[in-house]
Amino acid sequence: MNKRPIIIDCDTGHDDAIALLLALGSPEVELKAVTTTAGNNVVDKTFHNTLKVLSHIGVTDIPVAKGAESFFFQPHKIADHVHGDSGLDGPELAEPSFGGVKLSAVELIEKTVRESAEKITLCPMGPLTNIATFVLSCPDLLPKIERISFMGGSAVGGNASPVAEFNTWQDPEAAQIVLKSGVPITMCSLDATFDAYITAEEKERFRQIGNKAGILTAELLDFFGKFHAKVGNKGAPMHDACAVAAVINPALFEMKRANVSMDLNGTFTRGCTTTDITGVTGRKQNCDVTFGVDREAFVELLYSAVKNLQ
């Protein structure tokens, strides 16, 4: 099978960690590099969390780089109420057994894309600062990007404000640069990702796999699930894993073509992804937007991936 080369840009985070496991355990994709950004927590912590997760499952040969510590215009706000003080509370993970590369996130993306014989798919799952910086600094490499499959945005509703999703709300200017890049884009929006949840019963199936990755998944869900139960969500939504799942099997999602543009100036709506599926704005369609997910098939995909790992 021809594996699709991908780069994950993340702010690890519980659902980011599970997205990494999905990528590493799926034969359809090859994780070429991981870059990290400020988002759920400060970048020093999201970088460290990424190294800890990879080390825990014995993956120490993938280059990991530290990226943006701040955003284009807006101050950073961490989400410790969701992910805890460390940004990845819950599982007790040992210190990483390897370090990151001595390149910035953007340099690592540039190097990986430049050296690749095949086009690369980018899977961002945090604020889009690193990706926007890459878009601005390496326009010659954009034809080598197969697609950007990002977790972020929403057509209806939000989780950081009544209308804005956390990742696009953190760095709206970066999101706008990416949306205008001309690269094919899948927006794995809250409209579907809230339905890509794992129930308490399913969580126990992961634990019962008995390998490190399965137990880690269950322990991540123990912590993450508590927050989501408290706020009335159906289960623990695997927002970020959708960005990878949509690359592995786009048919899992109900997609609609749309123009997505950032609201940068609204008094109450800044960071919102205005999503035009009817063409009323006359703006060019730039995204495939997820509006639904086959939840059970998604959970099975994740289950098989986790089973394939240590």
Ligand code: BDR
């Ligand atoms: C996004 O916000 C973060 O807290 C999650 O990791 C995910 O990327 C969901 O809105």
Ligand code: CA
């Ligand atoms: Ca994330």
